[in-house]
Amino acid sequence: MTSQFHLTFNTHGRGSVEITADIAALVQNAAVDTGIAHIFIRHTSCGLAITENADTSVRDDLETLLQRWAPDGDPAYRHDMEGNDDMAAHGRSLLTGTSLSIPFGGGQLLLGTWQGIYLFEHRTHGHRREVVVTLMG
Amino acid sequence: MTSQFHLTFNTHGRGSVEITADIAALVQNAAVDTGIAHIFIRHTSCGLAITENADTSVRDDLETLLQRWAPDGDPAYRHDMEGNDDMAAHGRSLLTGTSLSIPFGGGQLLLGTWQGIYLFEHRTHGHRREVVVTLMG
Amino acid sequence: MTSQFHLTFNTHGRGSVEITADIAALVQNAAVDTGIAHIFIRHTSCGLAITENADTSVRDDLETLLQRWAPDGDPAYRHDMEGNDDMAAHGRSLLTGTSLSIPFGGGQLLLGTWQGIYLFEHRTHGHRREVVVTLMG
Numbered sequence: 001m002t003s004q005f006h007l008t009f010n011t012h013g014r015g016s017v018e019i020t021a022d023i024a025a026l027v028q029n030a031a032v033d034t035g036i037a038h039i040f041i042r043h044t045s046c047g048l049a050i051t052e053n054a055d056t057s058v059r060d061d062l063e064t065l066l067q068r069w070a071p072d073g074d075p076a077y078r079h080d081m082e083g084n085d086d087m088a089a090h091g092r093s094l095l096t097g098t099s100l101s102i103p104f105g106g107g108q109l110l111l112g113t114w115q116g117i118y119l120f121e122h123r124t125h126g127h128r129r130e131v132v133v134t135l136m137g
Numbered sequence: 138m139t140s141q142f143h144l145t146f147n148t149h150g151r152g153s154v155e156i157t158a159d160i161a162a163l164v165q166n167a168a169v170d171t172g173i174a175h176i177f178i179r180h181t182s183c184g185l186a187i188t189e190n191a192d193t194s195v196r197d198d199l200e201t202l203l204q205r206w207a208p209d210g211d212p213a214y215r216h217d218m219e220g221n222d223d224m225a226a227h228g229r230s231l232l233t234g235t236s237l238s239i240p241f242g243g244g245q246l247l248l249g250t251w252q253g254i255y256l257f258e259h260r261t262h263g264h265r266r267e268v269v270v271t272l273m274g
Numbered sequence: 275m276t277s278q279f280h281l282t283f284n285t286h287g288r289g290s291v292e293i294t295a296d297i298a299a300l301v302q303n304a305a306v307d308t309g310i311a312h313i314f315i316r317h318t319s320c321g322l323a324i325t326e327n328a329d330t331s332v333r334d335d336l337e338t339l340l341q342r343w344a345p346d347g348d349p350a351y352r353h354d355m356e357g358n359d360d361m362a363a364h365g366r367s368l369l370t371g372t373s374l375s376i377p378f379g380g381g382q383l384l385l386g387t388w389q390g391i392y393l394f395e396h397r398t399h400g401h402r403r404e405v406v407v408t409l410m411g
Contacts (some may be wrong), residue, residue: 002309004379027411035139036175036271038310040377042386044326048233051227052181057215058227064213069206073377076338089279090332091339098324098389099375101236103177103271105141110234110269112179115235132377132384134310134352136273136410137139147403166367172276173312173408187372188364189318194352195364201350202365238373238407240314247406249316252372273410274276 001032005133011046011121014085016059019131019134023102024109026133033107035137039117040099042130045089046121047096053116066092066122089122096120104137138169142270148183148258151222152197156268157254160239161246163270171172172242172274176254177236179267182226183258192252203229203259226259227270241274275306279407285395286357290333293405294391297376300407304351305379307404309411313391314373316404319363321370327390340366340396363396365382368393378411 005026010043027037041048052058074082080086103110142163164174178185202228207228210221217223240247279300301311315322326332344365347358354360377384
């Protein structure tokens with residue numbers, strides 16, 4: 001049994017948006033109670049990641065690391081059509097990836113206690129981001 | 138056909154634990170012979186990765202790179218509740234990710250000759266780590 | 275319904291090979307029209323990634339970043355059996371990963387407009403690379 005949903009999220013510039021509740025709601029209403037929830041983002045300048053959901057400074061610090069791994073406006077970049085943050089966003093996207101998959105059982109996502117699902121905006125300005133969720137089981 | 142298993146692994150501090158045989162055994166006993174084995178780790182301070190299974194110095198060198206990518210006790214971190222290795226572990230987790238998925242066919246994992254499946258402990262002390270394996274096909 | 279395909283691609287040294295059309299063709303001929311296309315590479319010195327498909331300088335710049343993240347011939351490496359690029363390739367592989375999964379619906383991959391699927395060769399010389407594609411839905 002496979003079901004598929006198209007969601008959109010508005011971001012407000014660099015940083016992360018928690019989407020755990022949106023995915024959990026789809027899983028709770030699914031026709032099957034055991035399987036995989038697959039989440040895909042249809043862009044190359046933002047990403048998806050699971051990280052700690054308790055202390056928000058974890059995500060601030062991940063932002064610090066991402067800035068270091070793929071700096072804005074690095075003189076080595078050739079691609080800068082859309083500004084200083086353009087290539088940096090693609091570099092960050094390579095590291096965070098475009099999909100997540102999370103098991104569910106008993107109609108619930110099997111996340112650990114401290115795990116949250118986040119959409120990471122890698123551009124400095126906000127965007128409307130499209131996500132495809134596929135539930136299989 | 139979907140089946141799901143809960144496994145636990147004890148780690149002994151930084152470094153990798155090979156779990157290839159544990160996953161292969163589940164696949165060999167599965168009701169279907171073609172599909173995907175999905176492995177998920179329910180934590181944000183350790184990770185899963187496929188890497189070379191022959192020369193152990195590869196994993197030592199990956200540890201060297203991980204230490205460089207997300208250094209312990211970096212002065213830029215704000216999150217350090219659980220010590221010097223706390224935020225570094227979350228940074229490493231962003232890079233290694235929380236899940237792997239591997240095709241199987243003919244009742245066997247379709248890993249390449251030199252691929253092994255590893256749980257990477259990113260904290261300096263050992264932990265009991267929970268893994269959910271979902272077989273779909 | 276699960277179907278599985280074995281593909282091979284020849285690389286010509288460092289850089290990326292677009293494989294979007296190969297995967298799209300399998301999806302278009304699949305028995306189901308909604309599900310997940312899973313792509314797995316059976317090696318630890320190359321990787322798979324989704325990135326921008328318009329301006330080729332994006333992939334040149336990703337190559338620049340990969341070279342910085344896991345430099346060739348780093349004096350800290352212990353593993354160098356196959357030369358200067360050997361351990362660097364394993365380090366890059368940890369970052370790019372060994373699999374991708376992409377939703378399909380209506381018999382089409384649900385990639386965003388600017389997303390392409392790429393095989394990244396991390397060794398300096400070309401290789402014959404084996405890929406397993408599993409379609410589930």
